[in-house]
Amino acid sequence: xxxxxxxxxxGPKADxxxxxxxxxxFGKVEKAYIVTDRQTGQSKGxxxxxxxxxxxxxxxxxxxxxxxCGGYTVKVxxxxxxx
Numbered sequence: 673x674x675x676x677x678x679x680x681x682x683g684p685k686a687d688x689x690x691x692x693x694x695x696x697x698f699g700k701v702e703k704a705y706i707v708t709d710r711q712t713g714q715s716k717g718x719x720x721x722x723x724x725x726x727x728x729x730x731x732x733x734x735x736x737x738x739x740x741c742g743g744y745t746v747k748v749x750x751x752x753x754x755x
C-alpha cells in the first residue's frame with residue numbers, strides 16, 4: 673500500500689495532469705487530484721497524490737516540499753487521516 677500526499681499552496685493554473693507529471697518523476701502515481709470548490713469549480717489551491725510505495729512518496733516529499741512550482745512555494749507532506 674502506498675502513501676497519500678498532501679500538496680498545498682498550488683497556483684491557480686495547476687491541474688491534475690501537471691500534478692501527476694510532477695510526482696511521476698519519483699515513481700508510479702496511483703491517483704492525483706486537485707480539490708475544487710463545488711459551486712465555482714475553481715481550485716482551492718491544494719490537492720492530493722497517492723504514490724504506489726512509501727519510499728516513492730517519501731522521495732517526492734523530500735524533493736518537493738518548499739520548492740517553487742509555477743511561482744508558488746508548495747507545501748508537500750504526508751496526508752493526515754480524516755477524523
